[in-house]
Amino acid sequence: MALVKFIEYADANREVRAVYDDIMTSRKVDWITNFWKALASDPATLKRTWDSVKQVMTPGALDYLTKELIYVAVSVTNNCEYCINSHIAAARKAGMSDAMLAELIAVVGMANETNRLANGYQIEVDERVAKAAKQR
Amino acid sequence: MALVKFIEYADANREVRAVYDDIMTSRKVDWITNFWKALASDPATLKRTWDSVKQVMTPGALDYLTKELIYVAVSVTNNCEYCINSHIAAARKAGMSDAMLAELIAVVGMANETNRLANGYQIEVDERVAKAAKQR
Amino acid sequence: MALVKFIEYADANREVRAVYDDIMTSRKVDWITNFWKALASDPATLKRTWDSVKQVMTPGALDYLTKELIYVAVSVTNNCEYCINSHIAAARKAGMSDAMLAELIAVVGMANETNRLANGYQIEVDERVAKAAKQR
Amino acid sequence: MALVKFIEYADANREVRAVYDDIMTSRKVDWITNFWKALASDPATLKRTWDSVKQVMTPGALDYLTKELIYVAVSVTNNCEYCINSHIAAARKAGMSDAMLAELIAVVGMANETNRLANGYQIEVDERVAKAAKQR
Amino acid sequence: MALVKFIEYADANREVRAVYDDIMTSRKVDWITNFWKALASDPATLKRTWDSVKQVMTPGALDYLTKELIYVAVSVTNNCEYCINSHIAAARKAGMSDAMLAELIAVVGMANETNRLANGYQIEVDERVAKAAKQR
Amino acid sequence: MALVKFIEYADANREVRAVYDDIMTSRKVDWITNFWKALASDPATLKRTWDSVKQVMTPGALDYLTKELIYVAVSVTNNCEYCINSHIAAARKAGMSDAMLAELIAVVGMANETNRLANGYQIEVDERVAKAAKQR
Numbered sequence: 001m002a003l004v005k006f007i008e009y010a011d012a013n014r015e016v017r018a019v020y021d022d023i024m025t026s027r028k029v030d031w032i033t034n035f036w037k038a039l040a041s042d043p044a045t046l047k048r049t050w051d052s053v054k055q056v057m058t059p060g061a062l063d064y065l066t067k068e069l070i071y072v073a074v075s076v077t078n079n080c081e082y083c084i085n086s087h088i089a090a091a092r093k094a095g096m097s098d099a100m101l102a103e104l105i106a107v108v109g110m111a112n113e114t115n116r117l118a119n120g121y122q123i124e125v126d127e128r129v130a131k132a133a134k135q136r
Numbered sequence: 137m138a139l140v141k142f143i144e145y146a147d148a149n150r151e152v153r154a155v156y157d158d159i160m161t162s163r164k165v166d167w168i169t170n171f172w173k174a175l176a177s178d179p180a181t182l183k184r185t186w187d188s189v190k191q192v193m194t195p196g197a198l199d200y201l202t203k204e205l206i207y208v209a210v211s212v213t214n215n216c217e218y219c220i221n222s223h224i225a226a227a228r229k230a231g232m233s234d235a236m237l238a239e240l241i242a243v244v245g246m247a248n249e250t251n252r253l254a255n256g257y258q259i260e261v262d263e264r265v266a267k268a269a270k271q272r
Numbered sequence: 273m274a275l276v277k278f279i280e281y282a283d284a285n286r287e288v289r290a291v292y293d294d295i296m297t298s299r300k301v302d303w304i305t306n307f308w309k310a311l312a313s314d315p316a317t318l319k320r321t322w323d324s325v326k327q328v329m330t331p332g333a334l335d336y337l338t339k340e341l342i343y344v345a346v347s348v349t350n351n352c353e354y355c356i357n358s359h360i361a362a363a364r365k366a367g368m369s370d371a372m373l374a375e376l377i378a379v380v381g382m383a384n385e386t387n388r389l390a391n392g393y394q395i396e397v398d399e400r401v402a403k404a405a406k407q408r
Numbered sequence: 409m410a411l412v413k414f415i416e417y418a419d420a421n422r423e424v425r426a427v428y429d430d431i432m433t434s435r436k437v438d439w440i441t442n443f444w445k446a447l448a449s450d451p452a453t454l455k456r457t458w459d460s461v462k463q464v465m466t467p468g469a470l471d472y473l474t475k476e477l478i479y480v481a482v483s484v485t486n487n488c489e490y491c492i493n494s495h496i497a498a499a500r501k502a503g504m505s506d507a508m509l510a511e512l513i514a515v516v517g518m519a520n521e522t523n524r525l526a527n528g529y530q531i532e533v534d535e536r537v538a539k540a541a542k543q544r
Numbered sequence: 545m546a547l548v549k550f551i552e553y554a555d556a557n558r559e560v561r562a563v564y565d566d567i568m569t570s571r572k573v574d575w576i577t578n579f580w581k582a583l584a585s586d587p588a589t590l591k592r593t594w595d596s597v598k599q600v601m602t603p604g605a606l607d608y609l610t611k612e613l614i615y616v617a618v619s620v621t622n623n624c625e626y627c628i629n630s631h632i633a634a635a636r637k638a639g640m641s642d643a644m645l646a647e648l649i650a651v652v653g654m655a656n657e658t659n660r661l662a663n664g665y666q667i668e669v670d671e672r673v674a675k676a677a678k679q680r
Numbered sequence: 681m682a683l684v685k686f687i688e689y690a691d692a693n694r695e696v697r698a699v700y701d702d703i704m705t706s707r708k709v710d711w712i713t714n715f716w717k718a719l720a721s722d723p724a725t726l727k728r729t730w731d732s733v734k735q736v737m738t739p740g741a742l743d744y745l746t747k748e749l750i751y752v753a754v755s756v757t758n759n760c761e762y763c764i765n766s767h768i769a770a771a772r773k774a775g776m777s778d779a780m781l782a783e784l785i786a787v788v789g790m791a792n793e794t795n796r797l798a799n800g801y802q803i804e805v806d807e808r809v810a811k812a813a814k815q816r
Binding site: 002003052056066083087093 | 198206216217221222225229242253260264269
């Protein structure tokens, strides 16, 4: 059980309701998840976090689904149960198939493995690779 | 400096050379990075890791560039310098623009933040979200 | 369910009881939490861990509440459910208000985000910053 | 070396300069660190991150120094070299003594240890503790 | 509840059954755990993962029990509940006593602590140590 | 460069020298590594950490080399450069061969991968496994 009280729409003040309304409009849903209801215990964090998530997840150079896949990759690496569930749900809604989920998790697993092979042997970055990684 | 000796092509045995050849053919390059030269100190790990990476990174339900973006997301979360450099280099080569990199890192940052907001308040997964996350 | 049996006071040997007594006296409580009852399955680890925690958490240059806030910050970053609950409980007992908790978690979230922005872009430490971070 | 170009004040557009000016005014400094100069390669992330950091780090229920100590605790746990240096520098400037740093790092170490003791034995949260951790 | 359907032996295709048979034969058991039944939703990942785990966990320069202890150490550090349970179970089956488990977890805790002491003070590797860590 | 001054033997007070002497005697070496020289800036942490490390690393149900392998596994997972180098050096000194190192790092990599496969699919622990993991 969460460590703060959830703020329901009916009990929310005007500032919180404005964020809830924007969440529901932007996401085309008619309810608010526990994540936002918990953050609403601290309206400044609620507003700042929603504004940031909204900005960051808006399609731009990367499309929305790709951004959700990246969100899942981080959440799985950190083992955040809430975030794994909510972002896999969001990705499915945005069109992620079972096959795409399977490949996503396979890549996340492999990256976590090779990260430790590189760390374990303390392998230095190739000069050519470092150069290719840089902005021209 | 790496904790194992790098195996150069000229010094490699037949088993290692076969992997090196497959890496260069598959990736259309004419040289081998330090990562593989370090793993070659243990030919069984070299072969298994290359076979796995090759299988996992082959385009399927997800295209290759998306897979590299996911690889970068994990490597940044874990702070693996070698992997950040090598997979950002690979993603650039596969067409990642500066704008895509900026959005990728912004999503990775945001996910790492909200993972801790969810953990910190110990927010339980909404039943509806859990259901939506599951395979039907 | 824990992977080791909890040692209750009534079943504890003299060595374990001495630690339990010191915990209850130091913390002004009349019961022992699961954490210590699990560690008591290995009395040497129980004693060493309690002695270390006691030394580390004693008010010194930092007051006790600040130390509990730091403990929570680490536990949230690592997503240790037991430690998040027990150290938030301890911090509340020591005077942490809801507003303080909200700010604590907001800082933890932000730090986890900017850690990855710095990693992701592989930003080198400014010489002036490195110098200012050092003991004079 | 960073993977993006640093944007110097002289080369910055109006949007970036406005953020730089606000950073220098708020922090009472006359220069910009590499972190912000790297983020400026993506002005939207620069502005959003600065606005968020500014809001989160403003003294409120917790004073500024306590917030910097928490920032260091997270950065040490995640091993972010840039952030360890910059936030220890900031904490020193805000009055952190050598003794406070020593106690901070000791608590961070201990928390990282007991997090794993709790995980390793899979210790369940005491009901009384869970209740005490919750908002009343 | 898992986010993918478990594939039971009776419902498995020939490719999945071949892996299940090999798991049961190699491990001398007559049932399949949830881990493999979940991976079987993606037969290529099932086969690759089993082949890799089998190769990596085969006794070689390190005996099987030592490998399981290492597996537990990583899983505790990452706080993977499934893996902590399954690899502690496997280690117990392979002869790990209660005393060995206690020492294993004590070392894992201590390593997580001193990792952060070294990070926190940004201690540079001694030249003699770096040299001694390298392959001769 | 470390953020605190190293305390050399010649400059150490009696309390610090006593720890240095015990380290050199216990480890049969005639010099002190940077890790301890950095901790000596805070003599209480130096003494507590050394006493704890000494107790934890003393051969018991697990031999010393196995304990060092576990230490390396944690340090690689956390990517602590100092600790990877110092504990691989210690393990080599205690008899770890190149083949043992290769197998150690292979297991660490694989565990980090399967941890994320289990997390990613949110696989619940089998009842039989949970039971087998528990102390009887």
